[in-house]
Amino acid sequence: MRVGRTPSDEKAAAEPESTGESSTTFRTAWLILVACVAVSLVVAAMAALNTALPDIARATGATTGQMTWIIDGYTLVLAALLLPAGAIGDRFGRRPILMVGVIIFGLGSLAAIWVDSPTELIITRLIAGVGAAMIMPATLSLITAGVPREKRAIAISIWAGVAGAGAILGFFVTGVLLEYFHWHSVFITFAASSLLILLLTFTIGNSKDEHPGAFDIVGSLTSMTAIAAVVFGLLEAPHRGWTDPLILLCLIGGVILIGAFILIEQRRESxxxxxxxxxxxxxxxxxxxxxxxxxxxxxxxxxxxxxxxxxxxxxxxxxxxxxxxxxxxxxxxxxxxxxxxxxxxxxxxxxxxxxxxxxxxxxxxxxxxxxxxxxxxxxxxxxxxxxxxxxxxxxxxxxxxxxxxxxxxxxxxxxxxxxxxxxxxxxxxxxxxxxxxxxxxxxxxxxxxxxxxxxxxxxxxxxxxxxxxxxxxxxxxxxxxxxxxxxxxxxxxxxxxxxxxxxxxxxxxxxxxxxxxxxxxxxxxxxxxxxxxxxx
Structure with a gap:
C-alpha cells in the first residue's frame, strides 16, 4: 500500500505561493509551537506525580495500591481512549477536540486541589486522562494536516523531540515546585497551563475529514476495552504477580479482544x-x-x-x-x-x-x-x-x-x-x-x-x-x-x-x-x- 501526494498535500505544498512565504512560515511555526506546548503538558503529567507522590501520600493517607492508581489511572484512560479520540478529531475537527480536551484536562487538574481522599484524587486523574486522550492525537494530526508538505518532516521532528523529552520536563518542573510550594502547586500549574493553551488554540487553524463515514461505535468499544485490559494487566502485574487470576484474565482477554477488533475492522465500511x-x-x-x-x-x-x-x-x-x-x-x-x-x-x-x-x-x-x-x-x-x-x-x-x-x-x-x-x-x-x-x-x-x-x-x-x-x-x-x-x-x-x-x-x-x-x-x-x- 502506498499513500502518496493527495490533493490536500498538493494544496498544502502550494500554499506558500498563494498566501505569501513569510506569512505561511509564521503560521506554520506558530502551529508547531502551540501543538508542542499542548503535547508537552500531556506527557509531563504522565511523569510529574511520581515526584510528588510521597507528599501526596502523607497528605491524603494513600495506601500503596492507591498511590499506584494515582499514577496509573491517568495512563490507563489515556491509552484506552486514544484511538476513538483521534477518530472523533478527524470527524468533527481537530482544533475543537483539542480545545475540549484542554478544558477537561484543566478541570480535572484543578479539582485535585480540593479533594480530601485518595479515591477522589484518583477520580480527578481519570478525568484528566480523558482530556489528555483528546489532546495528544489532535496535536500531531493538526501538524501533519496543517503544515506544508516540504516542512512536515521538520515539524514532526520537533513534535517528537518535545514529546520524548516531556516526561523529564514533568520531573523537573515538579521538583522545582516541591522545593518551594505545597504539592497542590503541581495541579495548579497544570490548570494554569491548560488555560494558556486553550487561549493559544484560538489562534491556529482547524482541519478535519470532509467526507467521514459512519462512526465505528463497535470498533471503538472493542478497542477501548482491549487496550484498557492489556494496560491494566501490565501496570498491575509487578504488584499482584504475573500469575494472579485477574492479571491473566486482563492480559489474555485483552489479546483476544485485539484479535476480535482486527476482525471487526476488516468487515466494516468505515x-x-x-x-x-x-x-x-x-x-x-x-x-x-x-x-x-x-x-x-x-x-x-x-x-x-x-x-x-x-x-x-x-x-x-x-x-x-x-x-x-x-x-x-x-x-x-x-x-x-x-x-x-x-x-x-x-x-x-x-x-x-x-x-x-x-x-x-x-x-x-x-x-x-x-x-x-x-x-x-x-x-x-x-x-x-x-x-x-x-x-x-x-x-x-x-x-x-x-x-x-x-x-x-x-x-x-x-x-x-x-x-x-x-x-x-x-x-x-x-x-x-x-x-x-x-x-x-x-x-x-x-x-x-x-x-x-x-x-x-x-x-x-x-x-x-x-x-x-x-x-x-x-x-x-x-x-x-x-x-x-x-x-x-x-x-x-x-x-x-x-x-x-x-x-x-x-x-x-x-x-x-x-x-x-x-x-x-x-x-x-x-x-x-x-x-x-x-x-x-
Whole structure:
C-alpha cells in the first residue's frame, strides 16, 4: 500500500505561493509551537506525580495500591481512549477536540486541589486522562494536516523531540515546585497551563475529514476495552504477580479482544482503524520502533529514578536534572535522524541503528557498575542518542503512510504505541526488580527482626516487612531508627542496596536485549523509503 501526494498535500505544498512565504512560515511555526506546548503538558503529567507522590501520600493517607492508581489511572484512560479520540478529531475537527480536551484536562487538574481522599484524587486523574486522550492525537494530526508538505518532516521532528523529552520536563518542573510550594502547586500549574493553551488554540487553524463515514461505535468499544485490559494487566502485574487470576484474565482477554477488533475492522465500511495500514511496512516498522523507544525510556526512567534518589541520595529535583542527557540527546538527534531518513531514503538504516545504539546504552547500564554519576550520565546519553535518531523517523513513517483525512487516527496509533511500550517497559522492569530484590533481601530483613524483636516484637515485624517491601521501604526503616541504632541503620542501607543493584542491572540487560532483538528485526523488516512502495 502506498499513500502518496493527495490533493490536500498538493494544496498544502502550494500554499506558500498563494498566501505569501513569510506569512505561511509564521503560521506554520506558530502551529508547531502551540501543538508542542499542548503535547508537552500531556506527557509531563504522565511523569510529574511520581515526584510528588510521597507528599501526596502523607497528605491524603494513600495506601500503596492507591498511590499506584494515582499514577496509573491517568495512563490507563489515556491509552484506552486514544484511538476513538483521534477518530472523533478527524470527524468533527481537530482544533475543537483539542480545545475540549484542554478544558477537561484543566478541570480535572484543578479539582485535585480540593479533594480530601485518595479515591477522589484518583477520580480527578481519570478525568484528566480523558482530556489528555483528546489532546495528544489532535496535536500531531493538526501538524501533519496543517503544515506544508516540504516542512512536515521538520515539524514532526520537533513534535517528537518535545514529546520524548516531556516526561523529564514533568520531573523537573515538579521538583522545582516541591522545593518551594505545597504539592497542590503541581495541579495548579497544570490548570494554569491548560488555560494558556486553550487561549493559544484560538489562534491556529482547524482541519478535519470532509467526507467521514459512519462512526465505528463497535470498533471503538472493542478497542477501548482491549487496550484498557492489556494496560491494566501490565501496570498491575509487578504488584499482584504475573500469575494472579485477574492479571491473566486482563492480559489474555485483552489479546483476544485485539484479535476480535482486527476482525471487526476488516468487515466494516468505515472502520475506526484501517488495519490494512499495518501491511504497509513503513507504517508497521514506525509503530514498532515507537513502542520500543518508550519501552526502553520508561523502563529505564523507572529504574534510574530509584537509583538516583535511593542509592545516590539525590533529591527529586536533582534526579530530574540528572536525566537531562536524555533531553539533550533526544532533542538534537531527533532532527538529525529525520533529516537522514527522509533525505537519503534510509528509514531502515536510521531505525535499526537508532534502536541498536539505545540497546547498547541500556545494556551498558546493566553491565557497568555506575558508582559515580558521570558513568551513569554517559550511558544515559548513549541511550538518548539512539532514541533521538529513531523517534522522529518512526512518527514520520506512521503519519506519511496514513491518509490525510485520517491523520487523527494515525496520530492515535503513534500515541498508543507509546503508551503500550511504556506500560510493558515499566511492568517488565518493575517485575524483575521486585523479584530480584525479594530473593536477596531476606538476610537483611531477618537481621532487623532479630535485633529489634527483643525490644518491641510488633515493631520488629513491621520493620522487617518494610525492609522486605522495597529499597524505599528499607531506607525509610533505617531513617526512623534512633541514634543508638546507627550501626543497624548502616547495615540495613548496605544490605538493601546490595539486594537492589543486581536486579536493576538484570532488568537493564533484559530491556537492552529486547531492544537489540528489535533493532535486528527492523534492519530486516523496515523499508528504505519513509513512504513505502506499493509492492511492500
Amino acid at each position: 472502520p475506526l482503524l484501517d488495519v490494512d495500514l499495518f501491511r504497509n511496512r513503513a507504517f508497521a516498522a514506525g509503530s514498532l520502533s515507537v513502542g520500543l523507544q518508550f519501552f526502553a525510556s520508561f523502563g529505564v526512567f523507572y529504574l534510574l529514578l530509584l537509583q538516583l534518589q535511593l542509592v545516590f541520595g539525590y533529591s527529586a529535583l536533582k534526579s530530574a536534572v540528572a536525566l537531562f542527557p536524555m533531553v539533550i540527546g533526544v532533542g538534537v538527534f531527533a532532527m538529525i535522524g529525520n533529516w537522514v531518513a527522509v533525505r537519503f531514503d534510509s528509514l531502515r538504516f536510521v531505525l535499526a541503528t537508532g534502536i541498536a545504539i539505545a540497546a547498547l546504552g541500556v545494556l551498558a547500564i546493566g553491565i557497568i557498575d555506575a558508582d559515580v554519576y558521570w558513568k551513569l550520565g554517559t550511558m544515559l546519553g548513549i541511550c538518548a542518542v539512539g532514541i533521538g535518531l529513531a523517534t522522529a523517523p518512526s512518527t514520520t513513517a506512521i503519519m506519511s503512510n496514513t491518509p490525510l483525512e485520517n491523520q487523527g487516527v494515525g496520530s492515535a496509533v503513534n500515541d498508543t504505541a507509546r503508551e503500550l511500550g511504556a506500560a510493558i517497559g515499566i511492568a517488565l522492569a518493575g517485575s524483575l526488580l521486585a523479584a530480584g530484590y525479594s530473593k536477596r533481601i531476606e538476610g537483611t530483613a531477618d537481621l532487623v527482626h532479630s535485633q529489634l524483636s527483643a525490644v518491641d516484637p510488633a515493631a520488629a515485624d513491621q520493620a522487617a516487612d518494610g525492609v522486605r517491601s522495597s529499597l524505599a521501604g528499607a531506607v525509610e526503616v533505617a531513617s526512623q531508627l534512633p541514634p543508638q541504632g546507627a550501626a543497624l541503620a548502616d547495615q540495613i542501607t548496605a544490605g538493601a542496596t546490595a539486594a537492589f543493584m543486581p536486579p536493576l542491572q538484570t532488568a537493564c540487560l533484559v530491556l537492552g536485549s529486547v531492544l537489540l532483538a528489535g533493532a535486528i528485526f527492523l534492519g530486516w523488516f523496515a523499508p528504505r523509503e519513509v513512504i513505502a512502495p506499493e509492492d511492500v
